[in-house]
Amino acid sequence: MSRFVALPKGVSEETFARAINEYRALLGEGRVRTDPASLQSYMKIMIPESEELHKPSAVIYPKSVQEIQKIVGIANKYKTPLWTVSTGKNMGYGTAAPATRGQIVLDLKTMNRIVHVDEELGYCLVEPGVTYYDLQQHFKKNRMNLWVDVPAPSAMASPVGNTADRGVGYTPYGEHFLFSCGMEVVLANGDVIRTGTGGLANSSSWQTNKWGNGPYVDGLFTQSNLGIITKLGVWLMKGPPPGGYYPFLMKFPKVEMLPDIIKTLMPLRMSQIIPNACIVVNAGWEAAGYFTYDKNGKGTNRETFYKGRGSLPPKVFQQIMDKYDVGAWNFYAALYGSPEQVALNWKYVSGAFKQKFGKDVRIITEREAKDDPIFEYRRQLMMGGSTLQEFGLYNWRGGGGSMWFAPVAAARPSECEQQMKVATDILNKYGFDYVSEFIVGWRDMHHIIDLLYDRTQPEEMKRAYQCFDELLTVFTKNGYGTYRTNTAFMDKVSRSYGQGMRDIHHKLKRALDPNNILAPGKSGINLQA
Incomplete structure (x- = not known):
């Protein structure tokens, strides 16, 4: 032994x-x-x-x-x-x-230095062990009017790790890799390189100019196993003046309204009237945020309403929506700028949705939300707040199983609707619920679907694997790429992007890491396979 x-x-x-x-x-x-x-x-x-x-x-x-x-x-x-x-x-x-x-x-995590924060130009240089919460506390301690964009598990995640996996957040700086600038990387042979202008002696622009000279290589070290990122530059938002941040929520009563929601919001998003990576959250994801457990491990989850192992019947789903007062779709966004800009843009935003939906939209601002915990969670995310709040999503079904299926959709009403319908059918086929949010990018949607299941049930484990596998197969067949995945399906996602890309990735791996010592299997790249 x-x-x-x-x-x-x-x-x-x-x-x-x-x-x-x-x-x-x-x-x-x-x-x-x-x-x-x-x-x-x-x-x-x-x-x-x-x-x-x-x-x-x-x-x-x-x-x-x-x-x-x-x-x-x-x-x-x-x-x-x-x-x-x-x-x-x-x-x-x-x-x-x-x-x-x-x-x-x-x-x-033991490399946790905030190397530098530049308040004047709004950037920082951090090591991998620094968390979003660490940065938030640093800003607070030093009275810096700076915001860092955070992902959903905000508090204890790392800007380096999340950016390296090309994660996204919820402020106008929501595309994390886009708003990174300059890396320090240890290669498999022990060499250290600094990308962008970092190779210059005493560079003064390492975190302000992304490109440097020659081929741009930063992307090679994201979702990859070609090097170890030891420092990363991150661009930060300047916080708006008092009265210049205006978060809001709109609730819609019917699932069929998704195409009209997308059709109404995208002109506002593309014109930057709504500048942030806003979200459209379905009833399951929203309701799960209210689920809690007490100190004895008991509490409210979907099983309180439905004892079966299959997907929720529509009637039961409606009961959950009614209990927690959530919409079939819940649209969170925010406005930023001077108070005058915010007031003017709010007229455009609220007017557009009222004109389209009339009484079928409920509009909630901070005043109406009061102390609602999920509104507060979203308000914090959209201003770069690193919350320590326990998010109740994983209490939805219980049993500790979760896989985020993350296809990308072009931000068209028809494409988002098609993805929603296909995903719902496949999930329900295997006895699981459609629990999702669309994160609205510049011209795309990160369609985050959480396949929640019970890891303590072997039969349910098997169904969950088969379900995720079919989601990947069907979405790929329909031309929908998966932007990020879990370790069990990295090879399959890699293959979905074609043999040409796999060949390039493996050629780079053989050149930079011939002994295959850096994270074999990451993103489907493994010289032993």
């Missing part, structure tokens, strides 16, 4: 033990852990696969770029792969567990 929880593929126990000894000689025993207790948090998964497939062999905690350079040297010597995480709060996409069994988790 092995003394290790798991071993990397193709690495003997003797070889792995020598590697661990070298890692410990470099970092000390406390920062190189192989015991089951220390690895437990890295084994927790929300995808419908066995934890055995994703067990790490060890976890390593570096504190500097120089240590990472030496770590990759040892990894190359012994062929011990490294699965890099920043904070590991990758909810819906695989958490902190490695894509394949036996990888060493390289946990960068």
Whole structure:
């Protein structure tokens, strides 16, 4: 019986033990852990696969770029792969567990310096262990009128990690990679590069000019395993003056209204009257936000209303909507600028929706919302607030299972409606509910669908896997690309983009990481496959 929880593929126990000894000689025993207790948090998964497939062999905690350079040297010597995480709060996409069994988790949470914040031009330079909450507290402590765009699990996620996975948020800076500027990256051979203008000695524009000179390479290190990002520049919003932020919610009573909602909002979005990455949330996602558990693990979820294991009947779904007073669709957005600009734009926005929907739209502002917790959660997100609020989405079904299916739709009414109908049919076929939000980008929609299921039920685990697989197959056949996925389906998503792209990715991997030591399997890139 092995003394290790798991071993990397193709690495003997003797070889792995020598590697661990070298890692410990470099970092000390406390920062190189192989015991089951220390690895437990890295084994927790929300995808419908066995934890055995994703067990790490060890976890390593570096504190500097120089240590990472030496770590990759040892990894190359012994062929011990490294699965890099920043904070590991990758909810819906695989958490902190490695894509394949036996990888060493390289946990960068101990590299948590806010290197620099420039209030004048609105940018920062941070290490991977810095969270959105850390930045928010830094701004508050130093009385800086700056906002950082945050994703839904805002507080404990990392700007570096979320940007590297091309995540999105809810302010006008919602496309995170678009609003990043300059990276420091350790390559698999230990070389350190700085992208953009970062290669210049004493560069004064590293976080202000994205492009530098020659081919733009920053994208190579997003959703990839071609390097380890150790610093990232992030552009920040200047907070508007008092009275210059106006969040609002509109509730719509019928599912069939989705095309008209999109048709009404997109001209306002494209003209920047509504400037933020606003959202259209369905009843399931919205209602789940109100679900809570007490200290004994009991509380309200969908099972309170329906004891069956299948998808909710329409009548029961309506009961949940009525209890929590949520719309079939719930549109959250905000206006930004001077108080005068906000007041004028609000006339355009409210007027457009009233003209289209009349009494079939309920408009709620901060005044009407009062102390509603979900409105407050969304208000914080749309102003870059890093909340610590427990979001009740995962209480919807119970049992700890969640996979975010994330196709992209062109922001056309017909395409969004088609995606909604196809997804609902497939989910209901397997006994699951359609729980979703559309995040409205510049000309696209990030259609985030949470497949929530019970991991304690083997039969339900099997159905969840089959359901997600069919979602991917059908959406790909219809020309809908998946922009981000969990570790169980990374290879399938990679194949959906064509052999040409896979060939390029593997050529880059062979050139930059011939020993396949950096996160094999990430985004379907693995030289052993």
